[in-house]
Amino acid sequence: MIVEAEVPLKLTLFGEHAVVYGKPAIAYTVSESIKVRVRESEKFYVSSQNLQIKGVKVDLHEFKIENDNVRKLIAYVTEVINYFNEHYSYKDGKKAAIEIESNVEPSVGLGTSAAVVVGTVAAYSRFLGLELQKQEIAKISHEVELRVQGIASIMDTHTETYGGFVFIKEGKVEKLEVPPSISFSAGYFRRIMTTAEMLRNVKSLKEKNPSLFTTLLDSIEKVTVEARTALTSGDADRVGELMYVNHGFLFSLGITVPVLDQFVSMARASGVKGCKVSGGGGGGAVICIKDQRAELLLNALGGKTINANPTFQGVTVKLI
Numbered sequence: 231m232i233v234e235a236e237v238p239l240k241l242t243l244f245g246e247h248a249v250v251y252g253k254p255a256i257a258y259t260v261s262e263s264i265k266v267r268v269r270e271s272e273k274f275y276v277s278s279q280n281l282q283i284k285g286v287k288v289d290l291h292e293f294k295i296e297n298d299n300v301r302k303l304i305a306y307v308t309e310v311i312n313y314f315n316e317h318y319s320y321k322d323g324k325k326a327a328i329e330i331e332s333n334v335e336p337s338v339g340l341g342t343s344a345a346v347v348v349g350t351v352a353a354y355s356r357f358l359g360l361e362l363q364k365q366e367i368a369k370i371s372h373e374v375e376l377r378v379q380g381i382a383s384i385m386d387t388h389t390e391t392y393g394g395f396v397f398i399k400e401g402k403v404e405k406l407e408v409p410p411s412i413s414f415s416a417g418y419f420r421r422i423m424t425t426a427e428m429l430r431n432v433k434s435l436k437e438k439n440p441s442l443f444t445t446l447l448d449s450i451e452k453v454t455v456e457a458r459t460a461l462t463s464g465d466a467d468r469v470g471e472l473m474y475v476n477h478g479f480l481f482s483l484g485i486t487v488p489v490l491d492q493f494v495s496m497a498r499a500s501g502v503k504g505c506k507v508s509g510g511g512g513g514g515a516v517i518c519i520k521d522q523r524a525e526l527l528l529n530a531l532g533g534k535t536i537n538a539n540p541t542f543q544g545v546t547v548k549l550i
């Protein structure tokens with residue numbers, strides 16, 4: 231028997247980074263997903279076709295890989311196993327082979343880290359015979375993501391667990407009804423930094439410029455709150471304008487890179503209603519009000535488009 235969890239990836243429409251400091255954010259799940267499969271095994275295994283690892287060292291005596299990068303890359307999975315060992319007294323762990331499948335590269339600002347965690351929590355808990363509610367899956371997943379990254383809001387883990395459009399504020403998730411007349415184009419550029427590194431950069435900006443940081447975050451909050459009204463009332467022009475404004479604030483926070491700024495300003499000059507970086511930044515995902523020009527531009531600048539159509543189910547689990 232194999233337990234398979236499928237987790238939708240997410241785009242952040244407004245408020246990334248600010249949400250880590252208690253400000254609101256708006257995100258939604260898209261039609262791209264990560265699958266995590268768990269099956270019984272004599273030893274613990276983690277496998278993923280997507281991970282590229284540099285500087286691997288192999289212990290030829292035991293054929294064990296000893297490498298800090300490997301440990302870091304699979305930490306999101308191993309911390310889930312540790313969590314269940316600690317909290318559900320599976321002292322030696324119930325051994326499993328865990329396989330991750332994704333057609334999106336890791337670390338692109340689409341919540342791939344959260345998807346790996348949510349998928350592993352959902353599939354491994356079912357494998358152990360537990361029937362967790364979504365509320366518990368989301369809570370455990372956030373605790374694990376926070377443990378691995380050191381800094382994290384509930385946004386990614388909760389959005390991907392529940393699915394749909396969500397408004398996140400102070401640890402709470404509210405579903406938003408966004409009319410289908412508002413739709414998005416999105417994709418990603420190659421990324422050199424992980425979200426964890428970007429989060430540390432933003433934290434050091436906060437420590438260096440505390441009062442400026444507060445002003446920036448208050449402005450992002452204002453944009454997010456206005457965007458909520460524009461989104462739910464189907465006002466695509468206003469949502470678009472606010473996306474450009476939010477991008478400007480993310481530039482000020484230092485999380486954009488030249489290709490992202492170039493993409494956003496070229497999209498604006500060519501008449502696209504709205505665009506911004508989405509997620510942690512440092513490269514990675516961008517989102518625009520749906521427009522073929524944005525998709526052409528993304529490809530022309532070396533990015534990759536994704537299916538940004540919304541999904542509403544959140545994480546699902548099945549036995550195969």
Ligand SMILES: Nc1ncnc2c1ncn2[C@@H]1O[C@H](COP(=O)(O)OP(=O)(O)O)[C@@H](O)[C@H]1O
Pocket residue numbers: 278279280281302303304305306330331332335336337338339340341342343344346423424425426509510
């Ligand atoms: N397909 C995958 N297989 C295994 N691990 C993955 C995969 N995708 C993401 N990860 C994990 O998530 C990390 C990326 O996290 P992060 O930088 O937050 O990306 P994102 O912004 O997409 O969430 C990777 O370094 C890896 O540990």
Ligand SMILES: C[C@@](O)(CCOP(=O)(O)O)CC(=O)O
Pocket residue numbers: 242245246247248249250338339340341342343381382383384385386425429508509510511
């Ligand atoms: C920057 C942040 O707001 C979003 C990160 O999104 P992603 O991991 O880059 O998809 C961090 C967080 O909310 O935990």
Ligand SMILES: [Mg+2]
Pocket residue numbers: 341342343344386425
């Ligand atoms: Mg992440």
